[in-house]
Amino acid sequence: MKxxxxxxxxxxxxxxxxxxxxxxxxxxxxELVLIDPAADRLELVGGLARxxxxxxxxxxTVTTTADLYAGVAGADAVLLQLxxxxxxxxxxxxxxxxxxxxVGQETTGAGGLAKALRTVPVVLDIAERVRRSSPDAWxxxxxxxxxxxxxxxxxxxxxxxxxxxVAIGFQRKFAALLDLAPGELHLDHVGLNHLTWExxxxxxxxxxxxxxxxxxxxxxxxxxxxxxLPRAVLDRLGVVPSYYLRYFYAHDEVVRELATKPxxxxxxxxxxxxxxxMYGDPQLDEKPELLAKRGGAFYSEAxxxxxxxLLGDGGSPVQVVNTLxxxxxxxxxxxxxxxxxxxxxxxxxxxxxxxxLDPLYAGLVAHVSAYxxxxxxxxxxxGRDRVxxxxxxxxxxxxxxxxxxxxxxxxxxxKEHLAWA
Numbered sequence: 116m117k118x119x120x121x122x123x124x125x126x127x128x129x130x131x132x133x134x135x136x137x138x139x140x141x142x143x144x145x146e147l148v149l150i151d152p153a154a155d156r157l158e159l160v161g162g163l164a165r166x167x168x169x170x171x172x173x174x175x176t177v178t179t180t181a182d183l184y185a186g187v188a189g190a191d192a193v194l195l196q197l198x199x200x201x202x203x204x205x206x207x208x209x210x211x212x213x214x215x216x217x218v219g220q221e222t223t224g225a226g227g228l229a230k231a232l233r234t235v236p237v238v239l240d241i242a243e244r245v246r247r248s249s250p251d252a253w254x255x256x257x258x259x260x261x262x263x264x265x266x267x268x269x270x271x272x273x274x275x276x277x278x279x280x281v282a283i284g285f286q287r288k289f290a291a292l293l294d295l296a297p298g299e300l301h302l303d304h305v306g307l308n309h310l311t312w313e314x315x316x317x318x319x320x321x322x323x324x325x326x327x328x329x330x331x332x333x334x335x336x337x338x339x340x341x342x343x344l345p346r347a348v349l350d351r352l353g354v355v356p357s358y359y360l361r362y363f364y365a366h367d368e369v370v371r372e373l374a375t376k377p378x379x380x381x382x383x384x385x386x387x388x389x390x391x392x393m394y395g396d397p398q399l400d401e402k403p404e405l406l407a408k409r410g411g412a413f414y415s416e417a418x419x420x421x422x423x424x425l426l427g428d429g430g431s432p433v434q435v436v437n438t439l440x441x442x443x444x445x446x447x448x449x450x451x452x453x454x455x456x457x458x459x460x461x462x463x464x465x466x467x468x469x470x471x472l473d474p475l476y477a478g479l480v481a482h483v484s485a486y487x488x489x490x491x492x493x494x495x496x497x498g499r500d501r502v503x504x505x506x507x508x509x510x511x512x513x514x515x516x517x518x519x520x521x522x523x524x525x526x527x528x529x530k531e532h533l534a535w536a
Contacts, residue, residue, distance in 0.1 A: 122197035123149025124156035134415020136171040150186035166400035199233040206380035235494035262308035277437025313355040427461035497535030
């Protein structure tokens, strides 16, 4: 079995490699190819990847290349984890929206739109090359904004599934609080990528007893603190929102915080420099502890599980993925991409029935899904008016003057990445 990782020079990659090495019975790889145009980073990461495989006795080979066609040729699955513009572009996404009083974040709001505009054309070009080289390969997208990128891939007819680590992170957290094995818990995880709520925490499977009331009663204070929200919010909702909901539920507070501290992009850039220095140590043969602070917790386990299920070799039968709605949320179009539990096989994911979304959540989901429609249109066809329309439609923007100001800033900061700008 051959798996290719586009963006293999990412500092995330050793987390992924560690999972491939540990979980080789679930996903028995013969060859792992790391693909990246940044040769210096790629060799550092590739060297560590080989040492991780060797330390854990994995028999597979790790190769590196800047040649996309060569890297994906004959691949059974291709994992996308790229960042167009690097941390420098992320730094801009997290700062210029603040000038208009809006949250600066890389996956939602104006910064998230900027990332989508830069990313969608590049991902579609990569996917088309994958299709020409390895037409049967599954594409697993971890590239943000996952919902919009996955929607672009599926609309273009690619065999693609979107993956996010929010659900598996909650599953692990809840299991620890309840003193249960993670595999014992099924989450009623419903919404869009980075806009989800845990409506139920079920023991034993989708039809099992709901432990969420017990969880909130015993651990609501700690969960609220982790989310950066008052306990009263969880009490009012009666569910656990994704931490990305803080950008919606406490937007102005977040804007004030972001205006007074270094950006997350600056923190990550410094962390990446240190990680790359560590990766260059020929004695290092395991992922360093610092990597846990980089983000992407449990990313490797989710990726292994999903890829194994898609290739028909194992994996959990039910996983949370980003895939076509197809009636799962009846108030959305069938071709919207939702993030929900699905039964995953070699034929692809099929969403399970989910609880009815209360209007408190359904309204926001419908609003953001409409924005995603407009964002994808802008990414595919370009044009200032389409960018401004998407921003005007976003619930974190929503005012004409603000949308116009954000549009001007977005285009000015992303001119080198937008062929039509």
